[in-house]
Amino acid sequence: xxxxxxxxxxxxxxxxxxxxxxxxxxxxxxxxxxxxxxxxxxxxxxxxxxxxxxxxxxxxxxxxxxxxxxxxxxxxxxxxxxxxxxxxxxxxxxxxxxxxxxxxxxxxxxxxxxxxxxxxxxxxxxxxxxxxxxxxxxxxxxxxxxxxxxxxxxxxxxxxxxxxxxxxxxxxxxxxxxxxxxxxxxxxxxxxxxxxxxxxxxxxxxxxxxxxxxxxxxxxxxxxxxxxxxxxxxxxxxxxxxxxxxxxxxx
Amino acid sequence: xxxxxxxxxxxxxxxxxxxxxxxxxxxxxxxxxxxxxxxxxxxxxxxxxxxxxxxxxxxxxxxxxxxxxxxxxxxxxxxxxxxxxxxxxxxxxxxxxxxxxxxxxxxxxxxxxxxxxxxxxxxxxxxxxxxxxxxxxxxxxxxxxxxxxxxxxxxxxxxxxxxxxxxxxxxxxxxxxxxxxxxxxxxxxxxxxxxxxxxxxxxxxxxxxxxxxxxxxxxxxxxxxxxxxxxxxxxxxxxxxxxxxxxxxxx
DNA sequence: TTGACACAGTACCGTACGGTACGGTACATA
DNA sequence: TATGTACCGTACCGTACGGTACTGTGTCAA
Numbered sequence: 001x002x003x004x005x006x007x008x009x010x011x012x013x014x015x016x017x018x019x020x021x022x023x024x025x026x027x028x029x030x031x032x033x034x035x036x037x038x039x040x041x042x043x044x045x046x047x048x049x050x051x052x053x054x055x056x057x058x059x060x061x062x063x064x065x066x067x068x069x070x071x072x073x074x075x076x077x078x079x080x081x082x083x084x085x086x087x088x089x090x091x092x093x094x095x096x097x098x099x100x101x102x103x104x105x106x107x108x109x110x111x112x113x114x115x116x117x118x119x120x121x122x123x124x125x126x127x128x129x130x131x132x133x134x135x136x137x138x139x140x141x142x143x144x145x146x147x148x149x150x151x152x153x154x155x156x157x158x159x160x161x162x163x164x165x166x167x168x169x170x171x172x173x174x175x176x177x178x179x180x181x182x183x184x185x186x187x188x189x190x191x192x193x194x195x196x197x198x199x200x201x202x203x204x205x206x207x208x209x210x211x212x213x214x215x216x217x218x219x220x221x222x223x224x225x226x227x228x229x230x231x232x233x234x235x236x237x238x239x240x241x242x243x244x245x246x247x248x249x250x251x
Numbered sequence: 252x253x254x255x256x257x258x259x260x261x262x263x264x265x266x267x268x269x270x271x272x273x274x275x276x277x278x279x280x281x282x283x284x285x286x287x288x289x290x291x292x293x294x295x296x297x298x299x300x301x302x303x304x305x306x307x308x309x310x311x312x313x314x315x316x317x318x319x320x321x322x323x324x325x326x327x328x329x330x331x332x333x334x335x336x337x338x339x340x341x342x343x344x345x346x347x348x349x350x351x352x353x354x355x356x357x358x359x360x361x362x363x364x365x366x367x368x369x370x371x372x373x374x375x376x377x378x379x380x381x382x383x384x385x386x387x388x389x390x391x392x393x394x395x396x397x398x399x400x401x402x403x404x405x406x407x408x409x410x411x412x413x414x415x416x417x418x419x420x421x422x423x424x425x426x427x428x429x430x431x432x433x434x435x436x437x438x439x440x441x442x443x444x445x446x447x448x449x450x451x452x453x454x455x456x457x458x459x460x461x462x463x464x465x466x467x468x469x470x471x472x473x474x475x476x477x478x479x480x481x482x483x484x485x486x487x488x489x490x491x492x493x494x495x496x497x498x499x500x501x502x
Numbered sequence: 503t504t505g506a507c508a509c510a511g512t513a514c515c516g517t518a519c520g521g522t523a524c525g526g527t528a529c530a531t532a
Numbered sequence: 533t534a535t536g537t538a539c540c541g542t543a544c545c546g547t548a549c550g551g552t553a554c555t556g557t558g559t560c561a562a
Contacts, residue, residue, distance in 0.1 A: 040539095056395025060519055071540045076521065134395060136456075141392035143457030144307025144385060151457035158456070159449045190477065193444035198410045201451060205387075205409070206394030206402035226441065226481055291509095311549060322510045327551065 037092065041078060044068045048089045052134040057141055061085075083148050090135055090150055094157035097126060102169045106176045113224060115169060120195040120220035123162060127200050128210055136204055163188045179231045187231055194223040288343065292329060295319045299340045303385040308392055312336075334399050341386055341401055345408035348377060353420045357427045364475060366420060371446040371471035374413060378451050379461055387455055414439045430482045438482055445474040 037045070047068040051059040061082060065072050079085040100122055102115040126132050135154060143151030166188060173179040181187040197219075199211070211219065288296070298319040302310040312333060316323050330336040351373055353366040377383050386405060394402030417439060424430040432438040448470075450462070462470065 052395075056397075057392060058396045058398075061521080062519075065541085069540075071542085072521075073523080073541095074539060077538090082520065136452075137391050137395040139457075140388050140455045141308060141395075143455065144303075144388040144392075145309045146307075146457075147309075155453060155456040155458060159452060186473070189448040190445065193446070193448040193474075194441065195444070196449075197440040197444035198447075201387075201410060201447075202406060204391045204394065205406040206390075206397075207406060222437070223444075229481060230477055312551080313549075316511085320510075322512085323551075324511095324553080325509055328508090333550065 037088075040070075042092065044070055044075070044078075045089045045092045048085060049093060049131060049134070052089070052138060053130045056134065057138050086138065086142075086150060087148070087153065090139065090153055091157075093131065093135060094153070094161075097157070097161075099123070099162070099165045101165065102172055105172070107172055107178075108176075109178055112173050112176065112178050113228065116191075116224040116227070117217070117220050119166065119169065120191075120223055121217050123195060124199065124211075124216045124220055125213075127196060128203055128216070133203050136200075140204070159192065162192065166191065177233055179228070180233045181231060187227075190230065191223075191227050194226050195220060197223075288339075291321075293343065295321055295326070295329075296336075296340045296343045299336060300344060300382060300385070303340070303389060304381050307385065308389050337389065337393075337401060338399070338404065341390065341404055342408075344382065344386060345404070345412075348408070348412075350374070350413070350416045352416065353423055356423070358423055358429075359427075360429055363424050363427065363429050364479065367442075367475040367478070368468075368472050370417065370420065371442075371474055372468050374446060375450065375462075375467045375471055376464075378447060379454055379467070384454050387451075391455070410443065413443065417442065428484055430479070431484045432482060441481065442474075442478050445477050446471060448474075 044064070048059075048064055051063060051067065061072060061075060064070075064085070065075060075085065079088055100115070100118045102112075107115070136158070139150040139154035142148045167184065170179065170181065170184060170187065174181060179187075199219075203210075295315070299310075299315055302314060302318065312323060312326060315321075315336070316326060326336065330339055351366070351369045353363075358366070387409070390401040390405035393399045418435065421430065421432065421435060421438065425432060430438075450470075454461075
């Protein structure tokens with residue numbers, strides 16, 4: 001009778017006549033089929049995302065309907081309840097974020113450094129954006145109430161996804177003899193800290209000053225060079241001499 | 252007629268007969284007199300804090316009254332409205348957090364390092380606690396709606412307070428010839444990143460795994476040594492040789 | 503004793519919101 | 533043309549919550 005995105009726990013869902021939703025597939029799994037949205041449904045989620053950015057968690061279902069020109073009944077048929085709508089929106093957005101990778105077995109020091117800088121730049125750009133802030137705010141506030149699993153989802157698509165993507169890059173660096181890691185996990189945490197710094201928490205707390213695109217790149221390059229200074233395999237003096245590290249300009 | 256904590260904008264407040272509140276003082280300023288709370292008022296704020304930890308922003312005024320055994324009228328007389336109650340609670344809690352400092356003009360390398368480690372340990376302990384998480388969650392969600400100034404307050408008592416306390420410590424390190432900073436702000440950001448890493452965001456997103464006390468200390472020492480490796484004045488090889496930096500154990 | 507006062511407890515009110523139901527329309531298929 | 537369906541728009545309902553008002557009760561001071 002409906003074509004919900006979520007699992008079939010709450011409503012009986014017969015086979016759907018509509019193309020995009022595919023609600024019948026994998027019934028019983030709690031996986032939300034973020035990739036199988038009709039364009040109309042994606043349009044609605046886009047509206048939800050906009051409202052999240054504008055008003056945080058405060059927007060009402062009625063407001064979504066008004067802005068998206070859809071009926072509440074359709075909304076509830078598609079997403080079950082408000083939480084389902086939020087979950088679908090978060091997952092839909094998460095599925096759109098891509099991170100630059102690094103292919104190949106061995107790599108030069110410059111290429112490795114460039115790859116890390118590209119990664120850090122991308123990450124900082126995402127983190128300091130309004131959409132990311134809105135989603136993280138939503139997930140964080142819901143994590144406080146324990147009433148939904150949004151925190152888990154954002155965590156999985158945020159920090160954990162970052163380390164997951166970064167780990168193979170690190171491995172390439174190790175096997176190329178460019179870095180030495182005592183503990184990969186600790187190194188990942190260090191890299192995260194050096195790149196993100198206090199940007200994210202300040203953004204989440206509402207600070208409006210945003211770094212420019214070039215500011216982000218400079219910050220990313222600085223963080224990467226600091227990381228390489230800490231973990232680089234025997235090339236630290238070279239990096240220092242190259243002026244990549246923030247020593248005094250006079251030096 | 253009342254003895255509000257907040258500014259006198261909303262309600263007429265005559266001279267108060269009650270000792271602790273002191274609402275009449277400095278009327279017109281929007282400063283909230285967090286230090287001038289009666290014990291009963293502090294008791295109520297403690298209940299609010301507990302509820303924040305337990306339920307996030309979802310708790311109701313009625314629930315506060317029930318748990319604190321006070322009437323709603325009293326609550327509203329004291330704090331104006333719900334937002335005033337939240338603000339008073341946040342400021343009251345913020346006023347309780349103290350950070351270790353560092354006195355004296357010149358200092359040895361060991362004492363400086365110990366001081367930084369103590370600072371980082373303290374900060375990490377606060378950050379990973381439930382109370383801090385609850386307050387940050389509250390402020391972050393309110394920052395999204397733009398309906399209160401909690402984000403600003405927490406920002407001021409969080410990251411900004413940390414850098415404010417840390418800056419004089421850095422200056423002592425510089426004047427003692429222990430560290431060299433090209434940009435103090437950048438160094439503060441680096442220190443923040445190295446210490447906090449992804450602990451805070453993961454905690455805020457609901458991850459339950461908390462580091463132990465010794466784990467925090469190890470993390471803090473590691474972060475400080477990494478910081479000193481990056482900014483130490485000519486002592487980097489010594490630090491490396493001392494095994495303070497996380498090179499491979501075999502090295 | 504009497505009054506002022508701070509406070510607890512509770513009933514009450516207005517409203518906003520989540521969720522449901524229903525009528526109407528467009529379209530597709532037979 | 534007839535039927536089913538996916539959807540929009542909207543009226544509706546129950547509830548929960550913020551905020552107010554009122555009724556006690558204990559305390560302190562004159």
